[in-house]
Amino acid sequence: MAIAATVSAPITSSNLRSHSITRPSSFSLINPFKSSSFTKLTTTSLIRNPKFGFSVSAMSVAAQENLSQTAFLDRRESGVLHFVKYHGLGNDFIMVNNLDSMEPKVTPEQAVKLCDRNFGIGGDGIIFAMPGSNGTDYTMRIFNSDGSEPEMCGNGVRCLAKFIADLNNSHGRQSFTVHTGAGLIVPEIQDDGKVKVDMGEPVLKASDVPTKIPANKDQSVVKAKIEVDGVNWNVTCVSMGNPHCITFGREGGENLVVDELNLADIGPKFERHALFPARTNTEFVQVFSRSHLKMRVWERGAGATLACGTGACAVAVAAILEGRSERNCTVDLPGGPLVIEWREDDNHVYMTGPAEVVFYGSVHL
Numbered sequence: 001m002a003i004a005a006t007v008s009a010p011i012t013s014s015n016l017r018s019h020s021i022t023r024p025s026s027f028s029l030i031n032p033f034k035s036s037s038f039t040k041l042t043t044t045s046l047i048r049n050p051k052f053g054f055s056v057s058a059m060s061v062a063a064q065e066n067l068s069q070t071a072f073l074d075r076r077e078s079g080v081l082h083f084v085k086y087h088g089l090g091n092d093f094i095m096v097n098n099l100d101s102m103e104p105k106v107t108p109e110q111a112v113k114l115c116d117r118n119f120g121i122g123g124d125g126i127i128f129a130m131p132g133s134n135g136t137d138y139t140m141r142i143f144n145s146d147g148s149e150p151e152m153c154g155n156g157v158r159c160l161a162k163f164i165a166d167l168n169n170s171h172g173r174q175s176f177t178v179h180t181g182a183g184l185i186v187p188e189i190q191d192d193g194k195v196k197v198d199m200g201e202p203v204l205k206a207s208d209v210p211t212k213i214p215a216n217k218d219q220s221v222v223k224a225k226i227e228v229d230g231v232n233w234n235v236t237c238v239s240m241g242n243p244h245c246i247t248f249g250r251e252g253g254e255n256l257v258v259d260e261l262n263l264a265d266i267g268p269k270f271e272r273h274a275l276f277p278a279r280t281n282t283e284f285v286q287v288f289s290r291s292h293l294k295m296r297v298w299e300r301g302a303g304a305t306l307a308c309g310t311g312a313c314a315v316a317v318a319a320i321l322e323g324r325s326e327r328n329c330t331v332d333l334p335g336g337p338l339v340i341e342w343r344e345d346d347n348h349v350y351m352t353g354p355a356e357v358v359f360y361g362s363v364h365l
């Protein structure tokens, strides 16, 4: 599959005029950053744009049309995938409008190539907005950047909510019901543009996480000990639809200083540990106070990411189970903070955070 990505950055007609034409090309560019309307650029040449360090292509500006910014996603050219890039605190996804089918438009093998940050678009995963099922508004499926398919993605479902609003050209407070591998998930776009997500109930039963770590009397794994590469770690295991192994430190050691960890070394050893039959996401946590935690994450199927929404939820649950945190807390991730609440009355976990569009583009599959 040859990927020839056309990428549009925050460009305006002014900075297009200011650059010399370098070589001909023939692909269409989307300028989604016009405030109220959609300007379709047709191109016959490539313009090098030193301001953004990569090429944009534009030759003439077609008449402005009052279409949604994502109208180009409706264009159908065989072998071309139109997408929108979103991120949630730097955990970034290629978003695909898959509303016309329950079959993903991209295979797991293609997802690996598209997520490659040198030879593809780049991303921690690719997310498909699909028709609803079991009475929900939508369905979300996701492929990790290694091509594996997880059950759920917290940052991703916030991005999905904003993507759907974009597709519908709808604004303001709105919520959707989304069917996922973790069951029903309900994201709500708030007045300030952040997204609050009802992430459902955490799963604590060891065999459902799943983990083979010997469980407590109540079938959960809380403050258990596992040996990883000759070191004993204290861990608590939680599923948010996907498996999470949370550690606040080594056995007998002081509290973790997470910035000192070599994630690339220790992360894969947890991810592929024999005690996690479906592999696991692993969160390393530092406690600042009973309402303020800091974490780094090595994600199953994606490696070290800047943020993990299900991971932040699992961390809050583990901290509460270990008596380290209140039910409302802020979890600092490398990409920014998430606000998490594990509500006693419905046992649901709620996560609030941002989701931002980065660019629109099209690639030849």
Ligand SMILES: N[C@H](CCC[C@H](N)C(=O)O)C(=O)O
Residues within 6 Å of the ligand: 091, 144, 149, 150, 151, 152, 153, 154, 155, 156, 242, 243, 281, 299, 300, 301, 302, 305, 307, 308, 309, 310, 311
């Ligand atoms: N890599 C994860 C899925 C993405 C989770 C993360 N990005 C989030 O925001 O929850 C897994 O295989 O379970």
